[in-house]
Amino acid sequence: MSTTNNTLPRWADVLLIPIINIALALLVSGLIIIAIGEDPIEAVKILLVGAFGYDEAMGYTLYYTTNFIFTGLAVSVAFHAGLFNIGGEGQAYIGGLGVGLVMLALGPILPFYLLMILGIIAAAVFGAAWAYVPAYLQVYRGSHIVITTIMFNFIASALMVYLMVNVLIAPGSMAPQSVMLADSSHLPFIHEIMNALGYEMVHTPLNISFFWALICCLLLWVYLWHSRWGYELRTVGFNEKAAGYAGINTKKVVIITMCISGALAGFVGINEIQGVHHKLLLNFTAGYGFTGIAVSLMGRNHPVGVVLASLLFGILYQGGAELAFEVPKITREMVVTIQGLVILFSGALAYMTRPWLEKIFSLFSRPASATTQEA
Numbered sequence: 001m002s003t004t005n006n007t008l009p010r011w012a013d014v015l016l017i018p019i020i021n022i023a024l025a026l027l028v029s030g031l032i033i034i035a036i037g038e039d040p041i042e043a044v045k046i047l048l049v050g051a052f053g054y055d056e057a058m059g060y061t062l063y064y065t066t067n068f069i070f071t072g073l074a075v076s077v078a079f080h081a082g083l084f085n086i087g088g089e090g091q092a093y094i095g096g097l098g099v100g101l102v103m104l105a106l107g108p109i110l111p112f113y114l115l116m117i118l119g120i121i122a123a124a125v126f127g128a129a130w131a132y133v134p135a136y137l138q139v140y141r142g143s144h145i146v147i148t149t150i151m152f153n154f155i156a157s158a159l160m161v162y163l164m165v166n167v168l169i170a171p172g173s174m175a176p177q178s179v180m181l182a183d184s185s186h187l188p189f190i191h192e193i194m195n196a197l198g199y200e201m202v203h204t205p206l207n208i209s210f211f212w213a214l215i216c217c218l219l220l221w222v223y224l225w226h227s228r229w230g231y232e233l234r235t236v237g238f239n240e241k242a243a244g245y246a247g248i249n250t251k252k253v254v255i256i257t258m259c260i261s262g263a264l265a266g267f268v269g270i271n272e273i274q275g276v277h278h279k280l281l282l283n284f285t286a287g288y289g290f291t292g293i294a295v296s297l298m299g300r301n302h303p304v305g306v307v308l309a310s311l312l313f314g315i316l317y318q319g320g321a322e323l324a325f326e327v328p329k330i331t332r333e334m335v336v337t338i339q340g341l342v343i344l345f346s347g348a349l350a351y352m353t354r355p356w357l358e359k360i361f362s363l364f365s366r367p368a369s370a371t372t373q374e375a
Helices: 010-035 042-051 055-080 089-105 112-140 144-168 190-198 208-227 228-238 240-245 250-268 268-277 288-298 303-326 332-346 354-374
Strands: none
Touching: 010 208, 010 288, 010 354, 042 055, 042 089, 042 208, 042 288, 042 303, 055 208, 055 228, 055 250, 055 268, 055 288, 055 303, 089 112, 089 250, 089 268, 089 288, 112 144, 112 250, 112 268, 144 250, 144 268, 144 332, 208 228, 208 250, 208 268, 208 303, 228 240, 240 250, 250 268, 288 303, 288 332, 303 332
16 A cells, blocks of 8 residues: 655745745636726736836835845745734834944944944844844743734834933924934945946935845855854754753753844844835835734745745836826725735745645646655
């Protein structure tokens, strides 16, 4: 009696399932578009042109992608340790606060290259510090990381409101925002670099923090799969008790992992505060921390997958805005619904298609196994 192997090939789990999930989300979205009397094929064309059809669209798409890479990496590194960090929104908020405080204090007196380094350090330290407290509470007080990170999102929001209204608000300003940061603290925009090289490009918020996001992907890949610390982290994620029995300090691993996760989420502050807005203000995170959960799930918690999933959500954000503008019947709320369907099928229903895919692969593998046994 032969046993059936229900394990999917690695490429099917990493690539095929996400593609099927996206296709299902787009199919449901197409049915909704048909229901309101519009052509779904034309809607997809408008969405893609709005995301990649011209240089301004490309700039905005990659700008959104940058934030999703940071938050997606933050969630994925915690997942590898068996932790569910859904506090990326608050950690990004506090990371941006750290960047703003350093730039406000040192921007007028330090050169750009030092401010760029200090901005990265400030975002990492403030984001990591905000993630450290939930990690400490789980390790030493038994509090669940999901509950505490949710709570800390609201605490971060309340703290920012207080600081922006009562402490950091620009003198004489009616809006809760700080004074403008010194020019020396601004990250160069990509369009400025391209124009200097002779290629005309219109103004977009895309800046060099995009390259830092890609570097973070590489560094995280090396850390997780090519270092002793990454091996310990993944071991704790597979089986915390066995890791402890093997001599791994699981409490230390949990705290370090959450600090790395918080630091990655904090880098959103570099893109938003130092790169785009050039001042401290409220609500600059815009839900990037929560979307990072879906990005991580869709990217199978791998840096390459996170980049691809981030690009997809960048397309949905920028192309969706273009779609809502070009087709009046497709409102902004409907675009958000389409984004939500992608999140639903890629997150909550991520493995809905796995059982029947396993059956299909087992049918194809049976003849080969039977032939082997006969031989």
